[in-house]
Amino acid sequence: MTEITLPDKDVVVLERKNFQGLLDALSDSGYELLGPIVRDSAIVYERIHAVDELPVGWVDVCEPGKYRLVKEKKKTLFGCTIGSQSWRRFLHPPTSKLWEATRDGNGFKVIQPEPDQVKRALIGVRSCDLAALAIHDKILSQGQYIDHSYQERRRNLFVVAVNCVRPGGTCFCASMKTGPKATSGFDLALTEMYVSNRHYFIVEPGSKAGKKLVDKLPVRQPKESEIKAAQKELNKAASGMTRTIDSEHIGKLLNEKFDDPHWEAIAERCLACGNCTMVCPTCFCTNVEDSTDLTGQHAQRQRWWDSCFTVDYSYIHGGSIRTSVTSRYRQWMMHKLVYWQEQFGMSGCVGCGRCITWCPVGIDITEEARQLTVKE
């Protein structure tokens, strides 16, 4: 594994006591702040204003099918690695209205909704989720056809990334080459340090906007020892992950396993609940529903997240294509690890581990991939 280093230019230190200043500077620039908070014993991403709304002192314990928050003595702000939700809900919302129409004689007129002009700042995005964001950029805003609502929301985004010094229990970003340190796609990247009761952040600007913001903050130059300490933590995190996927070869290996009996074995446990698709930061499937009000004068098209685990997903006249759970689990995993590569030139899995943690029966994509490809 290549050594993780911080750049030797532009990196500064922000003391914990000045962290609110960072949030205020963003608010003052017109950004709506979104960050991790604790709700119903889990981390969710919500609107925040002040630093003490963050999950101060909490740490998440993730295992297949298990999730728990525990309080630590250290009052870290970003001790919890990743939330139960992903950030995609702010750019590609779970439900949205695509357009409305009104009756007009025998015909109708289509009215486009007002563009979303909100400036959003995401606080605490992990590098796996940055990779997921780059994937959605590619799919939703760089192809022949563009999802306009995604592009509008995306345009006004400010991203404050947080490098992982403690991998979550189900993470495997190192093997997917998406982390634990953010390398691109952020305005600021923070490394949270908590050593000998000193609490500070190493701040790395990743864009002009990020640099401009840093100029407004009471920061100082880092000491060499501080940089070294941060690098050490990041490297420790990278080697601390127990799960791996052989991201270089998995596509080819798995593609040959379409008819493998192991899919049936997975399907015996899988409930086809679709949780994995709801928590995954790269899933992008949607369904639409057209409806009218009672008078019939107004119609609208609503869009919401869909899941390839539903039978209706593949319905065509005469019956669904994927009726068995076997075929639906296989579609999901093959899409992430095989087809995505061919479709978009990248992996559809960024190694965040959410699908493992939030699967009610603890199905582990890394373990199933291993079973399918390394067993005889």
Added chain:
Amino acid sequence: METQQTSKHSDAAKQPDPMLVRPLQIHRIIKELGDTFSLILQPQDDDADFPFQPGQFNMLYVYGVGEVPISISGDPARRETLVHTTREVGTVTRAMRKLKVGDSLGVRGPYGKGWPVDKAENQDIVLLTGGIGLAPLRPMIHYLLTRREKYGRIVLLYGARTPEDILYRKDLEKWRSRFDLEMHLTVDHATGAWRGNVGVVTSLVSRSPFDPQNCIAMVCGPEIMMRFAVMELQKRGVADDRIYISMERNMKCGIGLCGHCQLGPTFVCKDGPVYCYVDIKDIFTKREM
């Protein structure tokens, strides 16, 4: 982090929102069969021009009810109107059938890859289809006949359930009277005065006059029919890269954004619906792909 997407894809950014439908007026309705009808569409005000490739489809929206993919079935040379032939099978198509002349239908498209018009030049052409599958092939037949000298023999093999289910009778009669198009019809069940073939359309392949080494076959019908069609064509010695089939999958967007139409690593809405058989033979034969 603001992406470079805005500048890099400025052209795409300027494109109108591809999810917005354009209302078109129903100019004429042709009742084709008991459950099948054609809608001739025109815009309400502005100039009409609907260029498309034979084999492409539009997403058609019935006000307040829903949107479904339907192939364009008119003559590509007549770009002033848009023609769609639809069979009523469920919610949206049922509502579509109830529309009247003067009503509006929302349209987005044209989308997808069509039939291989260029690759077909100087080749014998085999058109193999059944039922409503003739609709996506009709633009191709018009296209071929408009440029008749560019192609070799043209053979149309068409199967219907009964003689009463034969689509586009007028067109078929016109084509039958031509000497430069060979046509064979067959029905599953003969009724009335039917004197023609009885049996599955794929059985016509073995007796048809075309050069298997220099032909392009275009197949459109239910998947099971297409499987047999491919087998029969292979038996005649037609290579896989000369066979084209048109696929159907659930489609919610038609433009590669909703995920629904995926077939293995491909999206039927943008990589298809027309595929060269050689490109998808591995996935076409897999169940529940």
